[in-house]
Amino acid sequence: MSLIEIKNLCHRYSGQEVLKNIDMELKKGELLALIGPTGAGKTTLLRLIGLLETPTSGRIYFDGIDVTASGRVRLEIRRRLAFVLQKPVVFNLSVYDNIACGLRWRGQRRGDIKEKVSRILEVIGLSATGNRNARTLSGGEAQRVAIARAIIVEPQILLLDEPTANLDPISVAKIEELISIISRQYKTTIVMATHDMSQGQRLADRIGVLVDGSMVQVGDSRQVFSFPRNRQVAEFVGIGNIIDGVIAASKAGVVTINSGGTVIEAISDYGVGEAVSACIRPEDIILSLSKTKSSARNSFTGQVKEVVLAGSLARVEIDCGLRLVALVTKKSADELKLKSGHRVCASFKASGVHVIKRN
Ligand SMILES: Nc1ncnc2c1ncn2[C@@H]1O[C@H](COP(=O)(O)OP(=O)(O)OP(=O)(O)O)[C@@H](O)[C@H]1O
Ligand SMILES: [Mg+2]
Structure with missing residues (x-):
């Protein structure tokens, strides 16, 4: 069964149709990249999957459970999700405390927290900066901390909105490696919006192309890049x-x-x-x-x-x-x-x- 199933999803902002009849499925452990021109609706779709907003119409199922309407179910499912925004938000705390906070909220033991944070600091390559204030980090480092904070609570689904926008090539490579580790080792299901088509090609199992609010094609990178379904996709993938x-x-x-x-x-x-x-x-x-x-x-x-x-x-x-x-x-x-x-x-x-x- 699919972990996420989206059926006929539509969303409007002040009367304007932003997402139109989206049908999509996502298997456990899969990494889906959303690509498409600016304003196509990528962030909106992530926000709907992330249960930060309620769709105008249509259904979203997690593990077969309809989460579109019920408030209680939404709250429960929200705990299984983590969302990393395009502009990384770090708190005015040490790097260590930034990453540890989710575990503290969940009341985990100090020793366990210490072990998990140390391990993840190593994964993101920031072991030496645990004591530094996160606000002093570079953009790429802050993004890695934001991702670490999201995954340390072991979410089932990780949503990433443009995780490498405005970063230098070295930071991009580091974050791509991190995403790849999360996907392969932690087997986390990931939906990632990206402007960088080659990134989608490098990381994703499947790519969804959004144009003007419609999902015009979903397929593996060969299908999308060599066999675009229509002219819009063909033009977009160059x-x-x-x-x-x-x-x-x-x-x-x-x-x-x-x-x-x-x-x-x-x-x-x-x-x-x-x-x-x-x-x-x-x-x-x-x-x-x-x-x-x-x-x-x-x-x-x-x-x-x-x-x-x-x-x-x-x-x-x-x-x-x-x-x-x-x-x-x-x-x-x-x-x-x-x-x-x-x-x-x-x-x-x-x-x-x-x-x-x-x-
Ligand atoms: N809160 C909002 N209120 C009104 N309109 C909105 C709101 N959020 C997004 N929109 C509009 O919805 C459309 C889709 O926006 P969205 O941010 O989802 O696109 P995107 O594909 O993520 O674009 P980008 O690649 O630039 O990040 C745009 O026309 C945008 O102006
Ligand atoms: Mg966006």
Whole structure:
């Protein structure tokens, strides 16, 4: 059975629909990342799951118990939840006392508290700072203390809202490691909102994409990033090439898509006449100086429009009737002497094209 089950959840703020018909399930021990543009409703959904707010309509079940209405049940379930806000709140107390407070409220023995706090200080890498006032910590350290305080009471469900927003890369890495430990070792069920898609990809078992209050797709990272369900998701996850066309022919699962006279071959079940978009990830496009005898069914010659270097990679924009964006290593961009105005051949496999239906 699912630990959390959400059915037809809707939420409004002063008449404005913020969450629309959310259906979602979460298994015990699972880590779900919520991604989506700003204002999509990620924090609102976390607040509803965290029982900080009551939904306008719909149901939330914990272990099969409906927690949407009853006050008494909500209070009981609230004890099994921990919520870490985007801006970490630390009390004007020592790091140790910040982490220990939840255990003291629960009346645990001093010796047990000491042992648990020491262990967790080690996990978050702050053993040496136990006596320091938490208000003197850096943003990343304070966030780790806030997470430690949340998990020390061993919640069944941990809700994290943008746990690494506004942090430097080293702090981000430390917090990701901490989340990963909580997930794998403590087997805590986690729902985490994040702006950082690659973080979702690194940490989550499944990813939920929220757009304008709707859960447009829930799946593992391969499904979401390589097989987005619609254009909104494709754009949000940075598919790079989204080409509109119409299916002109279909044979044994291979379709040809006509896009303004240019023909793309793809694997798809959609029928002739269907209006579709062909999605191709920039890293799936291979560049060469002339047409090669490769297995790639799609091969177009065109002119380089722009080359933008980013670290060890080069983002190359090509006009070959279609506007294509390719991502190649800087080394291969150098070898191909890619410069704006040069001619180049862009190829991709039919299986590298993900076809989505247009509305
Ligand atoms: N208390 C509130 N009263 C009125 N409107 C609200 C309230 N909280 C959120 N909203 C609105 O609800 C929508 C969703 O907000 P929410 O904070 O859930 O988005 P989000 O996906 O978390 O965004 P971000 O990525 O910026 O954190 C927004 O349009 C926001 O302005
Ligand atoms: Mg938010």
